Amino acid sequence: MLTELPLISLVTPTYNRAKYLPETVDSVLNQSYRNIEFIIVDDGSTDATGEYLATLSPSVKVLRQSNAGQVAALTAGWGASTGTYLGYLSDDDILLPDAIATLVKHLEAEPEAVATFPNTNLIDQNGRVVRERGGRPFSLAELVIEQECYIGPGAIFRRSVYDAVGGWDSRYKLAPDREFWMRVGCLGRIDFNPEVLALYRVHSGSLSVSGIVSDKLVDEFINVAEQFFDGPFCPDSLRASKNLAVANANLVAARGHLRNGHLTRFARSIMTAHRYDPASLNLKAMSRLVRAVIPPQLKQPIARLVGRFRRSS
Known part of the structure; x- marks a missing residue:
């Protein structure tokens, strides 16, 4: 019932x-x-x-x-x-x-x-x-x-x-x-x-396609990471990872600044990430930065091609 x-x-x-x-x-x-x-x-x-x-x-x-x-x-x-x-x-x-x-x-x-x-x-x-x-x-x-x-x-x-x-x-x-x-x-x-x-x-x-947001909004990811580690919910098992987390948050911000064409802000975010944790600047991070500059109109066609490749493999 x-x-x-x-x-x-x-x-x-x-x-x-x-x-x-x-x-x-x-x-x-x-x-x-x-x-x-x-x-x-x-x-x-x-x-x-x-x-x-x-x-x-x-x-x-x-x-x-x-x-x-x-x-x-x-x-x-x-x-x-x-x-x-x-x-x-x-x-x-x-x-x-x-x-x-x-x-x-x-x-x-x-x-x-x-x-x-x-x-x-x-x-x-x-x-x-x-x-x-x-x-x-x-x-x-x-x-x-x-x-x-x-x-x-x-x-x-x-x-x-x-x-x-x-x-x-x-x-x-x-x-x-x-x-x-x-x-x-x-x-x-x-x-x-x-x-x-x-x-x-x-x-x-949708932002998932346009990807263009203000620099202030892009930097939210950094604020979220810092707030989490300084807040009451963060478990002790993660506290030692704060530097890497904030470094990666700066890399997320860097992608946003790159999409916006703000190269000075992009470079500053990259340098901040390196300062927090040099290991954050790895091949995976670089690949994401490359994908960040793919024109929005190409993202769906590329996603369809990837989907077809996965289904055929």
Whole structure:
């Protein structure tokens, strides 16, 4: 029966995504799991989003606010939620029909897991798959030290986790999810489901494709790394890795400055990384720097070619 299923509250913050939002909403409404509290927070949209939201069933809780950003929208949504489990879904991503049922079942069966997330396929603006199985298992050390986060759409976590660590940090606009998962990962296991249960959309309006953000936002990765090691959640087992982590965060910033064409800032970040830990300037880091300057319009074709090569090998 419906009442026997734990309630999951899923929040979608949205801003001017009328083109993609209906497909996102349909993917939630078509879930096989039937006890979902779906909350959409309209963050001051000026396109046709408002008109579309007005057509939805009352079963979807719609909140509206003046434009304040994704973090504020998520905070409002989670603040209005009542579920045992919480999650979020971007307004251009898609959940496959059994996603919530599979992930909730896992957390119910694994009490030591504090969160779980599925594998994903990357799709373009037309819904065409450009990369299959883009997810990887979670590693707190890899996230904190190597600055690699593979948690994509469909991630859910326990309300007790939210109560313990708090939500996304309003000081960040580019890296709030990364900083959040650092805190969550200190509480227990974040389990990866290798089954593809979600679709992550990349398009010209997303940072994953454009990659062009302000220098201030690029430097958020450095601030996040330093904050983590100076904060209350960092485990003793990672504290000795602070220099390498901050060095790698500077390399992430360097990639952003390189994309922006700000070579002085790029060089400064590289030198800072070397000062913190010379070992950070390795072949892997150099390869990432090279990829950072690939024109955005070529990234999807290259991803499709890589995907074809992997399938044929």
